[in-house]
Amino acid sequence: MRLNKLFIGSLLGFAVSSTARIIATDETPLIGPSFISNFDPSSSKAINNAKSTFPGLIEKLFKSGELNHTDLAFTVDVFSAATNESLYSYSHVGPMSKRALTSGKLDDNTISRIGSVTKLFTVYAIIAKAGMEVFSHPVTKYLPELAGNSTGNPLDRISWDEITVGAxxxxxxxxxxxxxxxxxxxxxxxxxxxxxRAEDLLEFFRDKRLPVVAPYHSAIYSDGGFAILGQVLARLSGQSVTDAFEEILWKPLGMNSTSTQVPTGSNLNVIDRLRISNESAWGSDVEIVASTGSVYSSTADLRRAGLSILNSELISGPTTSEWMKPRSATGSLVELVGAPWEISRLEIPVMPASNRTRISDLYTKAGGNIDYTAIFALSPDQGIGYSILLAGDTATPARWPLRDVVGETFIPAAEHAAAENAARNLAGTFVDEENTGNNITLTVDRGHPGLGIRSFWLEGKNALSGPHYRIYPTGLTSTSSSLSSLYQTKGSISIAHRMATPFTPLNPRAEVEGGKGGLFDNSFTWMNLDSKGPIDLFVFNLEDGKLVSVEFPLTGTVMKRKA
Structure with missing residues (x-):
C-alpha cells in the first residue's frame, strides 16, 4: 500500500502535482517506530484533520464508482492502544441494505461475517495455547494420520513429514x-x-491433494492448509475448533458477539442478507473449515482482539513481537507474509507536508464470504489499529479501496501525531545540574525521521562528529516487556533509545525508493548499532508522557530538562 497523491494531498493539506515524487529519507531509519507512542493521539491536530477529511474521501470513492453507494453496508472502527478506545468510527448503509439490518441500525455491535480474518484467530489461539515453539513442530506430531502416503513421486503427494505448523x-x-x-x-x-468428517479431510490431504509448491518455496495462500491447522488446534486443546476459540479467545477477551456459527435468538443486531438475497453466505457454516473462514463478529469485538494483541494480554510481549514479524516475501516489494499476517510496507511521510518517507509495516488480514468481507489491521509503530466490516453484492471488490483509504488516512495521521507529541514533550535542552558541560539538545526536524541531536556536549567537549545523528526508541522499557508499556501515558517510565549514525556523506537511496542510487541501498545503519558498545545508548525518563531527563549510561551522566 503505497500512499497515493490524492490521499497524501488531502491529508496533509497541500497540493501534489503530477510530477511530485515520494522519496525515501536519506537516513534509512531502523524499522519500528520513529517516535514513542505513549500519548493520547485523540486530541492531536493530525488525527483531527484525518477525522474531518475522511468522510470526503469516502464520498469521492462513491462518486468514482469504486464503492457502490446503493448496495453496500459497512462500518469502520479505528482504535488506539494508548487509550484502549475507539479513535474514530464511520458507517454507511445503502438503501438496498437497510432490510438486512435486524435491529434497524448499523453500529459498533452489529455482527457480520469476517471470512478469512478467522485465520488470524486460529493462529492466535494456537500461540496462546502452546506458544511460538509449536511453529517448529512437524504437523504429523499432532496429526499422525497425515503420514503414510506411499506414493514415490513427490509431484503426486504433499510431504507432510517435511511440513511444520509454522509452514x-x-x-x-x-x-x-x-x-x-x-x-x-x-x-x-x-x-x-x-x-x-475430520478423518475425510486428513485422508484427502494425505492421499489425494497434489502439492502446489515445495514446502517453503514461496507463500501460496492456502484455505486447505488452515483447515488442517484447525485440526492441529483441536488436538492441542482437546476440543472442537469452536470450543477452543470460545475457551482460549472469546471468553478471556470478552468477545461476546463472536462465534463460528450463525447468531440466533431474539433482539439480534446483525446484518442478515438472507432477508434480501437467497444467494447470501449468511448461515452457511461448515465446521470442518471453522478455522479458515467461518467466524462472525462485530467491530467492537475486533477492537477488543486488536487491543489484546497490541497490549499482549494473552501472550507475552516478546511472543507478540515475534509473531508480528514477516515470515516470507512475495513478488511485491511492499507485500510480505506473516502467520498469517498480510503485511503492507507503507511509505509514510516522516512529517506533515514532507515528501520524505520512511517504512512502517502494517499488519493486516483480509477476509470474505461472498457477500460479506472484512479487513483487520494493526500498526504497532503507532499503537493503532482498524477494522472494516462490509456487506453487499459488491463487498468483495469494495474491501480494497476501503482498506486503502482508512490506512492511508489514519496511519500517516498517527505518525504525525507522534511527531507533534515529540515536538511538545520530547524535544528540548537537557543539562547536567552538577556539570553544565554535559548537555544535549533534542529536536524534531521536518523531513527527517526520529529525534535529531542539535548538540551533545560531554565535559565541555563536542561529542558529535557529524550532522546526521538520529535517535530511535528500541522497545525496551523499565516497566514491562509487554508492548502495552510502549503506549503507557501516565506515571513514570524509562525508555531506552539508540542513536543511529549513518555514513557521512549520506549515500543515495536506491532508485526504486525514489533515490538517485542504483539497484542497491548502501546504508548499513542496522549493522552499526552498538558496534562499539553502548556509546549510542540513551535512556529517556518520562513523567506522564513528558521527557524530564536524559541519561547517558556510558558515563553515568543525567541531564535534566531546562527548556
Missing part, C-alpha cells in the same frame, strides 16, 4: 485450496449437506 500458519506448506475436497467428499445423495 501452515504462514501459507508456506504448498497445501493449496479446499474446494476440491468438498467436491470429492460431498454426499451425492444430499449435495446441499455441509457436514464433513
Amino acid at each position: 501452515l500458519a504462514s501459507h508456506q506448506a504448498g497445501s493449496g485450496g479446499i474446494t476440491d475436497f468438498f467436491m470429492a467428499y460431498q454426499d451425492p445423495k444430499d449435495p446441499k449437506s455441509l457436514e464433513f
Whole structure:
C-alpha cells in the first residue's frame, strides 16, 4: 500500500502535482517506530484533520464508482492502544441494505461475517495455547494420520513429514485450496449437506491433494492448509475448533458477539442478507473449515482482539513481537507474509507536508464470504489499529479501496501525531545540574525521521562528529516487556533509545525508493548499532508522557530538562 497523491494531498493539506515524487529519507531509519507512542493521539491536530477529511474521501470513492453507494453496508472502527478506545468510527448503509439490518441500525455491535480474518484467530489461539515453539513442530506430531502416503513421486503427494505448523500458519506448506475436497467428499445423495468428517479431510490431504509448491518455496495462500491447522488446534486443546476459540479467545477477551456459527435468538443486531438475497453466505457454516473462514463478529469485538494483541494480554510481549514479524516475501516489494499476517510496507511521510518517507509495516488480514468481507489491521509503530466490516453484492471488490483509504488516512495521521507529541514533550535542552558541560539538545526536524541531536556536549567537549545523528526508541522499557508499556501515558517510565549514525556523506537511496542510487541501498545503519558498545545508548525518563531527563549510561551522566 503505497500512499497515493490524492490521499497524501488531502491529508496533509497541500497540493501534489503530477510530477511530485515520494522519496525515501536519506537516513534509512531502523524499522519500528520513529517516535514513542505513549500519548493520547485523540486530541492531536493530525488525527483531527484525518477525522474531518475522511468522510470526503469516502464520498469521492462513491462518486468514482469504486464503492457502490446503493448496495453496500459497512462500518469502520479505528482504535488506539494508548487509550484502549475507539479513535474514530464511520458507517454507511445503502438503501438496498437497510432490510438486512435486524435491529434497524448499523453500529459498533452489529455482527457480520469476517471470512478469512478467522485465520488470524486460529493462529492466535494456537500461540496462546502452546506458544511460538509449536511453529517448529512437524504437523504429523499432532496429526499422525497425515503420514503414510506411499506414493514415490513427490509431484503426486504433499510431504507432510517435511511440513511444520509454522509452514501452515504462514501459507508456506504448498497445501493449496479446499474446494476440491468438498467436491470429492460431498454426499451425492444430499449435495446441499455441509457436514464433513475430520478423518475425510486428513485422508484427502494425505492421499489425494497434489502439492502446489515445495514446502517453503514461496507463500501460496492456502484455505486447505488452515483447515488442517484447525485440526492441529483441536488436538492441542482437546476440543472442537469452536470450543477452543470460545475457551482460549472469546471468553478471556470478552468477545461476546463472536462465534463460528450463525447468531440466533431474539433482539439480534446483525446484518442478515438472507432477508434480501437467497444467494447470501449468511448461515452457511461448515465446521470442518471453522478455522479458515467461518467466524462472525462485530467491530467492537475486533477492537477488543486488536487491543489484546497490541497490549499482549494473552501472550507475552516478546511472543507478540515475534509473531508480528514477516515470515516470507512475495513478488511485491511492499507485500510480505506473516502467520498469517498480510503485511503492507507503507511509505509514510516522516512529517506533515514532507515528501520524505520512511517504512512502517502494517499488519493486516483480509477476509470474505461472498457477500460479506472484512479487513483487520494493526500498526504497532503507532499503537493503532482498524477494522472494516462490509456487506453487499459488491463487498468483495469494495474491501480494497476501503482498506486503502482508512490506512492511508489514519496511519500517516498517527505518525504525525507522534511527531507533534515529540515536538511538545520530547524535544528540548537537557543539562547536567552538577556539570553544565554535559548537555544535549533534542529536536524534531521536518523531513527527517526520529529525534535529531542539535548538540551533545560531554565535559565541555563536542561529542558529535557529524550532522546526521538520529535517535530511535528500541522497545525496551523499565516497566514491562509487554508492548502495552510502549503506549503507557501516565506515571513514570524509562525508555531506552539508540542513536543511529549513518555514513557521512549520506549515500543515495536506491532508485526504486525514489533515490538517485542504483539497484542497491548502501546504508548499513542496522549493522552499526552498538558496534562499539553502548556509546549510542540513551535512556529517556518520562513523567506522564513528558521527557524530564536524559541519561547517558556510558558515563553515568543525567541531564535534566531546562527548556
